[in-house]
Amino acid sequence: MHTASAHRPLHPQGASVYTARRYLMCPPEHFRVTYSINPWMDLTKPVDSRLAMAQWSDLRDLYRSLGHSVAELEPRPELPDLVFAANGALVLDGRVLGARFAHPERFGEARVHEDWHRARGDGEFQRAQHTNEGEGDFTVTASWLLAGHGFRSSPLAQQEAQEYFGRPVIGLDLVDPRFYHLDTALCVLDDRRDDAVMYYPGAFSAGSRAVLARLFPDAILAEEADALALGLNAVSDGHHVVLPQAAQSLLEPLRARGYEPIPIDLSELLKGGGSVKCCTAELR
Ligand code: ARG
Numbered sequence: 001m002h003t004a005s006a007h008r009p010l011h012p013q014g015a016s017v018y019t020a021r022r023y024l025m026c027p028p029e030h031f032r033v034t035y036s037i038n039p040w041m042d043l044t045k046p047v048d049s050r051l052a053m054a055q056w057s058d059l060r061d062l063y064r065s066l067g068h069s070v071a072e073l074e075p076r077p078e079l080p081d082l083v084f085a086a087n088g089a090l091v092l093d094g095r096v097l098g099a100r101f102a103h104p105e106r107f108g109e110a111r112v113h114e115d116w117h118r119a120r121g122d123g124e125f126q127r128a129q130h131t132n133e134g135e136g137d138f139t140v141t142a143s144w145l146l147a148g149h150g151f152r153s154s155p156l157a158q159q160e161a162q163e164y165f166g167r168p169v170i171g172l173d174l175v176d177p178r179f180y181h182l183d184t185a186l187c188v189l190d191d192r193r194d195d196a197v198m199y200y201p202g203a204f205s206a207g208s209r210a211v212l213a214r215l216f217p218d219a220i221l222a223e224e225a226d227a228l229a230l231g232l233n234a235v236s237d238g239h240h241v242v243l244p245q246a247a248q249s250l251l252e253p254l255r256a257r258g259y260e261p262i263p264i265d266l267s268e269l270l271k272g273g274g275s276v277k278c279c280t281a282e283l284r
Contacts, residue, residue, distance in 0.1 A: 013196045014258030018239035022283040025060055026073035028052040028083040033271055037103045038180050040273030052268035059264055059279060066240055073116055079108050084278040086135040086183060088113030091283045097164050100128040102152040126164055132157035135281055136181035141194045148182025150174035172208040179203035179227065183277045187234045189241060189259060200227035220253045230275040244275045
């Protein structure tokens with residue numbers, strides 16, 4: 001078990017008490033870039049599958065060493081993006097809202113997630129009517145759902161999620177195609193609070209930036225370079241923040257708020273346009 005570091009929080013965020021999490025991941029056995037549905041996916045850049053698998057295994061093992069449990073989906077050769085398990089559903093309060101993908105290349109993934117959740121049977125499952133890419137565009141604070149739209153998930157999915165989960169949904173407009181999912185532009189650092197996030201303002205419309213400033217006056221604001229390293233595509237258990245190692249300038253602000261950043265190298269997965277969070281679905 002990884003223990004909290006000795007440094008003293010300077011800020012009430014990032015208390016060293018963190019909660020054990022349950023994650024769902026999918027090994028990148030068949031991860032390739034065979035189509036391009038976001039600006040990161042370059043068909044001329046080959047993926048080193050063995051390196052992808054080694055980096056992914058490091059992430060899974062890190063979670064386990066922190067005391068979290070990780071379940072695994074069976075990889076499918078015809079679904080190379082299945083490694084981005086965060087997109088398959090939103091699981092919250094024992095309810096599962098399945099994904100409905102925006103691009104035909106990924107349609108089949110919704111069923112893989114649905115079958116997995118139904119077989120496990122520890123919650124109610126609902127198929128989505130409107131396009132939503134799971135935790136790619138939905139994230140959770142203590143009281144709210146934050147929801148991105150503009151590239152993948154439909155604004156109508158926000159209504160659907162609010163009705164299904166009974167939580168207020170705050171819609172955020174994404175405007176930069178490099179940050180096509182909310183989880184590439186914003187990360188909730190402590191889901192037991194409503195005020196602990198980091199985000200890259202440039203990914204959002206002017207109105208959504210104003211909403212974020214109003215809701216999160218103490219947020220860590222990322223620079224473009226950290227956003228481009230997919231530094232916001234991070235996973236926090238309320239204390240440890242696992243993030244891509246190239247996002248160097250986020251480390252100090254995280255430590256100053258009492259969090260323990262843990263950088264990790266997922267460079268091969270970046271070729272698909274994803275990193276730590278994309279590979280990690282949380283079963284809440
Ligand atoms: N290649 C995938 C896509 O474009 C990457 C998904 C990344 N996942 C995420 N949660 N942002 O759909």
